[in-house]
Amino acid sequence: MSVKIKDVAKRAGVSTTTVSRVLNGEKYVREELKDRVNQAIEDLGYAPSHIARSLVRNKTNLLGVIVPDLTSSFYSTILSSIEQTAASNHYNLLVCNISEDIDKEFKYLNIFKEMRVEGIIIMHEKINEDIRNFIEKLKIPVIFSSVKPMDQSFVSVIVDDYAAAYDATTYLIGLGHKQIAFIGGDMRDMTSGQNRYSGYRNALADHGIKFVHELVRFGDYKVNSGYALMGEFLRYKHKPTAVFAVSDDMAIGAVNCIIDHGLKVPEDISVVGFDGSQMTELVRPRITSMEQPIQRMGEVTVETLLQFIAGEKRTAEDIILGHRLAVRDSCRPL
Numbered sequence: 001m002s003v004k005i006k007d008v009a010k011r012a013g014v015s016t017t018t019v020s021r022v023l024n025g026e027k028y029v030r031e032e033l034k035d036r037v038n039q040a041i042e043d044l045g046y047a048p049s050h051i052a053r054s055l056v057r058n059k060t061n062l063l064g065v066i067v068p069d070l071t072s073s074f075y076s077t078i079l080s081s082i083e084q085t086a087a088s089n090h091y092n093l094l095v096c097n098i099s100e101d102i103d104k105e106f107k108y109l110n111i112f113k114e115m116r117v118e119g120i121i122i123m124h125e126k127i128n129e130d131i132r133n134f135i136e137k138l139k140i141p142v143i144f145s146s147v148k149p150m151d152q153s154f155v156s157v158i159v160d161d162y163a164a165a166y167d168a169t170t171y172l173i174g175l176g177h178k179q180i181a182f183i184g185g186d187m188r189d190m191t192s193g194q195n196r197y198s199g200y201r202n203a204l205a206d207h208g209i210k211f212v213h214e215l216v217r218f219g220d221y222k223v224n225s226g227y228a229l230m231g232e233f234l235r236y237k238h239k240p241t242a243v244f245a246v247s248d249d250m251a252i253g254a255v256n257c258i259i260d261h262g263l264k265v266p267e268d269i270s271v272v273g274f275d276g277s278q279m280t281e282l283v284r285p286r287i288t289s290m291e292q293p294i295q296r297m298g299e300v301t302v303e304t305l306l307q308f309i310a311g312e313k314r315t316a317e318d319i320i321l322g323h324r325l326a327v328r329d330s331c332r333p334l
Contacts, residue, residue, distance in 0.1 A: 003046040011040035023048050061091050063305065064112035066105060068124035070097040072221060073249055073277040074294065075123060078146060081298025082121065089306055091118075102128065109134055119305040125149040125189055141308035145301040146292070148191045148318060155308075156318045157301045159292045161191045164323040165199025165246065168272050168290040171325055172242045173207045176334035177270065180204070181215040181233045181240035183226055183250050192221070196246045196274065215240055219250055226253025234261050241269060241334060248273035248280050251287050255330065270331035285329035293321050 005023075009016045014033055021029050022037040040046070063086055067075050083093055094117060096108035109131070112120060120140055125147040127135075135142055144156040172180050182200045187193045197216075204211055214236050219225030226245055230253065233240055245251040251273030255265050265271055265285055273280060276291025300319055 003044045005046070005048070007044060008037065008040045008046050011044060012036040060116045060118060062115055062117045063091050063093050063302070064108070064115075064117040064120045065093050065095045066108060066120070066122045066124070067095060067097050068100055069221075070095075072247075073279045074146075074221075074247065074275045074292075077277055077294045078123070078298045081295045082145070082302055085299045085302040089302065091302075091306075098124070100124070100126070102126070102131070105131060106134070109138070112140070113138055118309050119143070121145055121301055121305060123147060125191060141305060143301055143305045143308065146191070146297060147189070150190060155304065157297055157304065157321065158191060158318060159297075159321050159323045161195035162199040164274070164290045164292075165196035165244070166203045167199075167323070167325060168244055168274065169200045169203035170207070171288075172244060172270060172272060172331065173203065173209065175242070175270065175331060177242040178209050179212075179215065179238060179240045179242070180209075181230075181243045182217070183229050183243060183245040183254060184216065184218040185221050185246045187218060192246055193218075200244060212238075214238075221247040221249055223249045223253040223256070226250030227257045228253075230254035230257035231261075234258070234263075239269070242271070242331070243269060244272045244274075246274045248275045248277045248287065248289055251289070251330075252279060252283055255283065255285070255287065266330050266332040272331060276326055280326070280328065287330045288328045289326050291324050291326045293323075297321060 005016050005019050009019045014037060018029060018033055019037050022034050065082060067079060069075055079095065086093055094112065094115060098104040098108065117140065120142045122142065123145050127149050142154060144154055146158060148156040148158050169180060184197050185192045201211060215233065217229040217232060219229050226249065230243065243254050245254055251271050255271050258265050258269050263269060271287060273287050273289040276289050276294060280287040280289045300321065304319060
């Protein structure tokens with residue numbers, strides 16, 4: 001038989017209310033009573049139920065997080081920042097990896113509802129009408145991190161993806177490159193897909209460089225995708241002198257492919273990634289990357305969500321953080 005709070009109260013010779021006050025760290029309980037309750041808890045091996053205490057306090061200190069792909073170096077890094085910031089504010093996370101599966105997302109949102117999470121963080125933007133309606137009916141504060149859904153009623157913590165991609169492409173142009181290949185993301189994504197592609201194309205146009213369809217491919221943000229698409233560029237008659245990949249993982253794949261084909265980075269082909277994940281420093285050559293402030297993005301996401309939970313008025317204004325190019329060893333001037 002599991003030990004219940006009334007058993008602790010009986011052992012300590014106090015009321016169940018006094019035991020609850022001690023468990024919740026409330027003031028105005030005499031030290032002598034605290035000692036008796038704590039001794040009874042230790043003697044009986046009592047473990048208070050988190051769910052039961054949450055129901056009493058109407059506060060779970062839980063945040064739900066939906067991640068599209070935990071194998072991504074970007075998402076694992078930002079999730080670490082989110083966890084650290086949540087923990088420093090006495091919140092725990094329920095993390096769900098949906099692997100781009102909408103059915104999984106519905107299942108996890110229902111779990112969030114059952115567990116009475118106080119807020120939800122979503123890190124993908126492919127939300128359909130059914131998911132949008134479900135979220136609104138939950139009446140739980142929701143914030144998007146690193147992505148911007150089409151629905152303007154949600155707040156997002158993002159960088160200006162268009163400007164960041166434009167700046168990354170302009171950097172390569174400034175080094176003298178004109179044959180710049182582009183490894184893009186999912187064009188169903190507004191932020192990492194469409195906006196980064198538009199930034200690349202407009203940078204070429206503004207500098208009088210002809211757009212070449214053969215130098216554009218779209219992948220899934222992963223290493224293998226970058227490797228395969230780089231292989232296609234290398235089979236092209238006029239090989240690129242530089243490559244801009246919209247994720248660091250795809251940039252790493254591109255570098256590996258270039259080296260496996262007997263070429264060198266940056267001597268033969270320059271490579272720029274996007275995100276600023278730790279992997280750019282760990283591989284050789286170290287990869288130049290358009291950095292998102294990943295650590296700060298996670299912190300701001302949690303801090304803003306906690307403000308919503310506290311009752312601060314929500315607006316549809318996004319929080320846009322700054323980007324910067326981290327120049328490393330993967331690019332050279334022509």
